[in-house]
Amino acid sequence: MQYFSGNKIRLGILGAGQLGKMLGQAASDWHLHTLAMDASEDSPAKGYVTEFLKGNLTDYRDVLNFGRKCDVLTIEIENVNVEALYQLQKEGVSIHPSPQSIEKIRDKGIQKEFFLNHKLPSSPFRLYDNKEALETALQTQKEKFPMVVKLRTGGYDGKGVFIMQERTQLSDLPNVPIVVEDLVAIEKEIAVIAAKNTRGEIVCYDPVEMVFDPQANLVDYLLSPARISSTAIQEAKVLAEKTIATFDINGLLAVEMFLTKEGNLLINEVAPRPHNSGHHSIDACVTSQFQQHLRGVLNLPLGDTQIICPSLMMNILGADNFTGPVRYHGIDHILGLKGTNVYLYGKSNTKPKRKMGHITILDHKIENLQATMQYIKEHFSVVA
Amino acid sequence: MQYFSGNKIRLGILGAGQLGKMLGQAASDWHLHTLAMDASEDSPAKGYVTEFLKGNLTDYRDVLNFGRKCDVLTIEIENVNVEALYQLQKEGVSIHPSPQSIEKIRDKGIQKEFFLNHKLPSSPFRLYDNKEALETALQTQKEKFPMVVKLRTGGYDGKGVFIMQERTQLSDLPNVPIVVEDLVAIEKEIAVIAAKNTRGEIVCYDPVEMVFDPQANLVDYLLSPARISSTAIQEAKVLAEKTIATFDINGLLAVEMFLTKEGNLLINEVAPRPHNSGHHSIDACVTSQFQQHLRGVLNLPLGDTQIICPSLMMNILGADNFTGPVRYHGIDHILGLKGTNVYLYGKSNTKPKRKMGHITILDHKIENLQATMQYIKEHFSVVA
Numbered sequence: 001m002q003y004f005s006g007n008k009i010r011l012g013i014l015g016a017g018q019l020g021k022m023l024g025q026a027a028s029d030w031h032l033h034t035l036a037m038d039a040s041e042d043s044p045a046k047g048y049v050t051e052f053l054k055g056n057l058t059d060y061r062d063v064l065n066f067g068r069k070c071d072v073l074t075i076e077i078e079n080v081n082v083e084a085l086y087q088l089q090k091e092g093v094s095i096h097p098s099p100q101s102i103e104k105i106r107d108k109g110i111q112k113e114f115f116l117n118h119k120l121p122s123s124p125f126r127l128y129d130n131k132e133a134l135e136t137a138l139q140t141q142k143e144k145f146p147m148v149v150k151l152r153t154g155g156y157d158g159k160g161v162f163i164m165q166e167r168t169q170l171s172d173l174p175n176v177p178i179v180v181e182d183l184v185a186i187e188k189e190i191a192v193i194a195a196k197n198t199r200g201e202i203v204c205y206d207p208v209e210m211v212f213d214p215q216a217n218l219v220d221y222l223l224s225p226a227r228i229s230s231t232a233i234q235e236a237k238v239l240a241e242k243t244i245a246t247f248d249i250n251g252l253l254a255v256e257m258f259l260t261k262e263g264n265l266l267i268n269e270v271a272p273r274p275h276n277s278g279h280h281s282i283d284a285c286v287t288s289q290f291q292q293h294l295r296g297v298l299n300l301p302l303g304d305t306q307i308i309c310p311s312l313m314m315n316i317l318g319a320d321n322f323t324g325p326v327r328y329h330g331i332d333h334i335l336g337l338k339g340t341n342v343y344l345y346g347k348s349n350t351k352p353k354r355k356m357g358h359i360t361i362l363d364h365k366i367e368n369l370q371a372t373m374q375y376i377k378e379h380f381s382v383v384a
Numbered sequence: 385m386q387y388f389s390g391n392k393i394r395l396g397i398l399g400a401g402q403l404g405k406m407l408g409q410a411a412s413d414w415h416l417h418t419l420a421m422d423a424s425e426d427s428p429a430k431g432y433v434t435e436f437l438k439g440n441l442t443d444y445r446d447v448l449n450f451g452r453k454c455d456v457l458t459i460e461i462e463n464v465n466v467e468a469l470y471q472l473q474k475e476g477v478s479i480h481p482s483p484q485s486i487e488k489i490r491d492k493g494i495q496k497e498f499f500l501n502h503k504l505p506s507s508p509f510r511l512y513d514n515k516e517a518l519e520t521a522l523q524t525q526k527e528k529f530p531m532v533v534k535l536r537t538g539g540y541d542g543k544g545v546f547i548m549q550e551r552t553q554l555s556d557l558p559n560v561p562i563v564v565e566d567l568v569a570i571e572k573e574i575a576v577i578a579a580k581n582t583r584g585e586i587v588c589y590d591p592v593e594m595v596f597d598p599q600a601n602l603v604d605y606l607l608s609p610a611r612i613s614s615t616a617i618q619e620a621k622v623l624a625e626k627t628i629a630t631f632d633i634n635g636l637l638a639v640e641m642f643l644t645k646e647g648n649l650l651i652n653e654v655a656p657r658p659h660n661s662g663h664h665s666i667d668a669c670v671t672s673q674f675q676q677h678l679r680g681v682l683n684l685p686l687g688d689t690q691i692i693c694p695s696l697m698m699n700i701l702g703a704d705n706f707t708g709p710v711r712y713h714g715i716d717h718i719l720g721l722k723g724t725n726v727y728l729y730g731k732s733n734t735k736p737k738r739k740m741g742h743i744t745i746l747d748h749k750i751e752n753l754q755a756t757m758q759y760i761k762e763h764f765s766v767v768a
Contacts, residue, residue, distance in 0.1 A: 301720025
């Protein structure tokens with residue numbers, strides 16, 4: 001096959017952050033030819049793809065020129081110039097996820113409408129063009145607190161999502177198009193990563209349980225498998241399979257879900273690429289999410305999603321109050337811990353809550369996983 | 385620490401074959417700065433280390449110039465210019481394994497004498513300067529068939545080892561210095577990978593069972609854990625720990641052993657670097673042998689050697705009768721197999737029995753591991 005021998009097919013990745021880096025690393029196991037583009041020479045994926053090119057992901061010309069060097073094109077971030085992708089599609093470049101599906105997902109308003117139109121369960125919502133429109137709705141009691149407000153575009157890593165309990169919090173909100181969702185009574189937040197290829201094969205990983213840091217509104221850690229009933233596990237996987245099939249996405253679709261207090265599953269949001277909730281799969285599943293994404297976009301047979309060992313994944317975040325050239329304080333104390341694998345993304349500079357790496361802990365007992373995590377939190381920090 | 389932030393320490397690897405590639409991949413998880421040197425631009429590690437330099441591993445000047453670019457230097461093959469390493473050591477480069485220990489190991493005659501002098505159990509042996517000297521010993525009945533004859537230097541991947549049953553086989557033997565060993569009645573061949581750092585920490589992986597292809601005299605597949613008694617497992621680990629401590633090697637020492645019919649352990653031979661018998665550790669143990677080698681040579685805390693899942697590792701070898709640009713025939717049939725991870729080294733050309741990659745199969749049942757291997761052998765081959 002032309003991926004593995006001779007004049008190899010060239011796989012382009014739009015974006016060269018940590019997800020791009022880990023895609024490049026996964027591609028290296030098969031010696032694939034990869035290219036990545038991003039705005040900064042200091043990108044994590046540089047050096048871990050066959051070719052790195054500097055360019056602006058939202059610039060039509062830059063994306064077009066990059067895509068023309070590729071046979072197959074994928075993304076590690078949704079915020080890319082979609083018009084260029086449509087042009088590249090016309091020119092015969094194979095693009096996964098398709099520009100059509102990227103457009104359905106990267107605007108959270110369109111994403112919610114898609115769920116509604118295709119009977120994919122999701123919380124009730126309303127769209128507003130700007131903050132004033134929301135304020136009018138509040139005055140006329142069409143909306144009331146508490147509510148979840150999300151910016152329709154540009155949100156990332158928990159940014160752009162606001163849980164609003166009272167009117168004073170509105171001042172945090174920029175004056176842009178928003179989605180307002182009912183605040184649902186949640187038992188657990190889980191995520192299921194689904195994968196599809198052009199042959200129509202679909203597989204799912206088991207749900208992971210996302211435990212959030214309430215202050216940062218970022219995933220604090222995740223547990224695999226999720227501590228939910230086997231019925232809920234099966235229902236979540238069926239819902240993720242239905243979702244990727246409905247969007248008709250090749251490669252990965254990460255489906256974040258709420259398990260409500262009443263035991264129902266609601267889709268929170270989706271991402272058509274490798275996802276923070278799948279990092280454990282590098283160590284804890286047969287096939288990593290990154291290799292699975294490659295399989296999907298290259299139309300190769302999908303890999304075994306089976307869990308080999310229960311795991312906990314925690315992000316390595318820049319400590320508050322530190323900005324500048326990074327130092328990994330105490331790393332010597334944690335590198336030798338039982339069951340522990342440390343990943344660093346190579347970012348030169350830290351800032352508060354920046355994702356600098358992640359740690360996977362493997363153990364058959366959940367108490368041990370959490371105890372190791374606690375030890376790491378007490379002995380290791382990312383400072384400047 | 386200077387490995388992870390700021391002006392990073394530069395780690396050089398002499399050799400850029402598949403072991404160098406996998407060392408580079410392991411280093412990428414920590415974003416380490418790596419350099420590798422080898423004679424051909426078409427080396428597997430090129431593209432998977434930070435810098436690749438072309439040079440002859442046995443040339444004094446090439447090794448010296450390469451080493452002077454490095455803060456820490458290691459090897460993926462023993463056949464390197466040791467005189468240059470001694471000079472680099474004087475100049476302050478940190479070299480692991482040390483040139484002293486490389487000299488003790490790469491000549492199998494000196495290696496056997498080291499075992500004998502340090503009471504490390506090994507089969508009885510005699511050294512001969514050339515084939516004529518062996519023939520004289522046979523005529524005077526100081527030697528008799530069957531016997532194991534090994535070239536003292538330059539053997540690799542099963543080449544240079546001859547099990548001789550009768551006089552006619554002597555014609556295969558080049559006229560160079562040799563070791564003659566008694567042919568031991570073997571129950572199993574096993575390998576234990578030990579690791580040490582400069583702090584004096586020592587850890588061992590569990591023994592793997594090496595199942596040989598009798599024709600190629602190459603490892604056909606290996607099973608982890610080895611199907612031997614828990615007593616034998618413990619004894620093998622103690623022996624490997626003693627061996628690495630006695631050689632005083634930092635990084636890895638792979639210790640190949642015979643478990644004799646009488647239940648004794650004898651060291652067959654050792655290699656001070658990542659080893660074919662440890663490839664399963666990438667998928668099946670917490671810490672891969674490649675990351676463990678980095679930990680050892682960089683004097684970092686050693687990682688957890690624990691087995692996460694039983695596994696079978698098989699080499700992907702070039703099929704007989706095919707030489708030339710490689711094609712992976714049937715790869716589409718095996719990529720989706722349960723529990724299976726395929727690794728390709730990216731060599732452009734195949735030749736009979738050349739190591740082109742490896743496959744790790746994970747399963748809790750040994751019968752399933754062997755059944756998957758059988759399926760792979762029937763559906764997949766490396767042709768030209």
